[in-house]
Amino acid sequence: AAELGYLKDIASDKVIGVPAVVLPQGGRVKASPLAKKIAAQSGVDLRLLQGSGPGGRIVRRDVEAAGTRGGAVPAVAAPAVAGPEFEDRPLSAIRAAIARRMPLAKAPVPHFYVTSEVAMDRAWELREELNALEGQPKISLNDLVVRACALALMAHPGVNASFQGETIRVWHRAHIGIAVALEDGLITPVLRDCQAKSLARIAVEGRDLAERARARKLRAPELSGATFSISNLGMFDVTEFSAIINPPEGAILAVGAVRRVPVVDEAGLGVGRRLALTLSCDHRVMDGAMGARFLQDVKRLLEEPLRLLV
Structure with a gap:
């Protein structure tokens, strides 16, 4: 039947x-x-x-x-869905380390955030001119941001600082962690003494660190000792975001994508390149005005990029 x-x-x-x-x-x-x-x-x-x-x-x-039967429609049995509903994947070593570190970073550290929009037209043109020179290292936008942060950290040492419980440790050198995305997590090699490095040197050493990070060939000392960090998601077309501070650092800068947007200036309506920067700050180390002044200087250096070559 x-x-x-x-x-x-x-x-x-x-x-x-x-x-x-x-x-x-x-x-x-x-x-x-x-x-x-x-x-x-x-x-x-x-x-x-x-x-x-x-x-x-x-x-x-x-x-x-x-x-x-009045055109009644017979019932149709729903097709069975084959296969399991989910799978449990084991944590990689990097993901396990992130899982341990992040609760220690976000929960105890009172974050606050300041954001600024940077006009990147002149920096973009300077980068294209530098990259057109033969025999010179290729400069990325992130290299410009690293150089700007290194100079600004020397001008605002209170941002280049760490909370130590009963004291605030102010660092005299800018060791900048540069976040690198891997398939199974995030790793942050440290570019040391950025305050003493030229833009070209930052480009060469930063690229070497990133390549060795992706190849899993970093040495242990290259993964520790940062006094400040930069996380850039611009390559994923992210407009802006807020990054989590990696203690004992006192701040981290989140870098979005450079966008072409309508702008109004003295010449009228035009199109310009704009970049959103968001600084996450440890409120135990600094207040809003200090973080804002630092970000203001980073913005000024990127909008007057010849200063980055000095």
Whole structure:
């Protein structure tokens, strides 16, 4: 006997048992020419009928029977979903380390955030000019940000500082951690003494650190000792975001994508390149005004980029 589906006849408020639909393999409907004609005239969908003719063929009486049921649609069994609903993946060593560190970073450290928009038109042009020079290292936008932060940290030592419980330790050298995304997590190699490095040297050493980080060839001392960090998600077209401070550092700068946006200046309406920078600060180390002054200097250096070459 055919398996039954169950539908309610709205006119009689009765539940009617009807054959459940099983479509022929390949999706073709076997029906007699007369059955097809009657179905077309009466608006019956042949795909929803169970044939009673030879080999399951739909014949006239099947279509007429469907018509007497008021065009009721037989119930169609939902296809079964194969495979498990989820999988549990073990933590990689890097992900496990992040899982241990982040609660210690976010919960005890009172974060506050300041954001500024930077006009990057002149910095963009300078970078293109430098990268057109033969025999010189290629400069990335992140290299410009690192150089600007190194100079600003020397001008605002209170940002280049760490909370030590009973004291605040102010660092005299800028060791900048540069976040590098890996498939299984995030790693932050440290570019040391950035305050003493030229833009070209920052570009060369920063690229070397990033390449060795992706190849898992960093040495342990290259992963510790940062006094400040930079996290850049601009390559993922992220407009802006807030990063989590990595203690004992007192701040971290989040760098978004450089965007082309409408701008209004003395010349009227035009298109300019803009970059959002968000500084996350440890409120135990500094107040809002100190963080804002530091970010203001970073903005000024990027908008007057020749200063980065001095």
